[in-house]
Amino acid sequence: MQLCFATNNRHKIEEISRLVGTNFHIVSLQEIGCYEELPETHDTIEENAFEKAEYVWEHFGVSCFADDSGIEVEALNGEPGVNTAFYAGPQRNANDNMDLLLKNLQGKANRNAHFRTCIALIINGEKHLFEGRIEGHILERQQGTGGFGYDPIFMPSGYQKSFAEMTLDEKGSISHRGKAVQKLIEFLQTMQK
Ligand SMILES: O=c1[nH]c(=O)c2ncn([C@@H]3O[C@H](COP(=O)(O)OP(=O)(O)OP(=O)(O)O)[C@@H](O)[C@H]3O)c2[nH]1
Ligand SMILES: [Mg+2]
Known part of the structure; x- marks a missing residue:
């Protein structure tokens, strides 16, 4: 099965x-x-995930999925949330974003x-949503150099290292994105049966 991943983020x-x-x-x-x-253009991660996938479906007629993600911090009433990518400004700079947080x-x-990923799937015009979430806490300072975005300051619950100190396989086995993708894969497998 061929599916377009509607993203401009190479890390994703x-x-x-x-x-x-x-x-x-x-x-x-x-x-x-x-x-x-x-x-x-929307105020929620769910709606933005669908907006990206719908754009591709409507303009290119290709079955596709989009990932919209964000980090939601309890003491900041869920911010940066939908503004995660450009929290510190339109330059979308990871260090500026982490410094501000x-x-x-x-x-x-x-x-x-917690991090949250919503994956919106449009397959032959049918729409589905898959969500993944990982709880953790924000470190006092950056730790590690792997990953992207806020990975150096996020430590998942039950672990003694930040996302940026994990291998991609380790991060993927527990992350918001990993969980959402697992649901997507299971759904696509049941469709193929
Ligand atoms: O530390 C992180 N670990 C992650 O695993 C992760 N996933 C997303 N993010 C951050 O959240 C923004 C989402 O914005 P976003 O979903 O709109 O993505 P994006 O604009 O980069 O690409 P696109 O898929 O929209 O083309 C991104 O830019 C990143 O700053 C992450 N940070
Ligand atoms: Mg984006």
């Missing part, structure tokens, strides 16, 4: 390709001739946070 492609393995064949936006930014958490005892 790397993580999801490993998880999907040979279960189905993923094609990129470039491979279907889509070179534009995908619209993400650490600054906004200064002096706060509660550092609980």
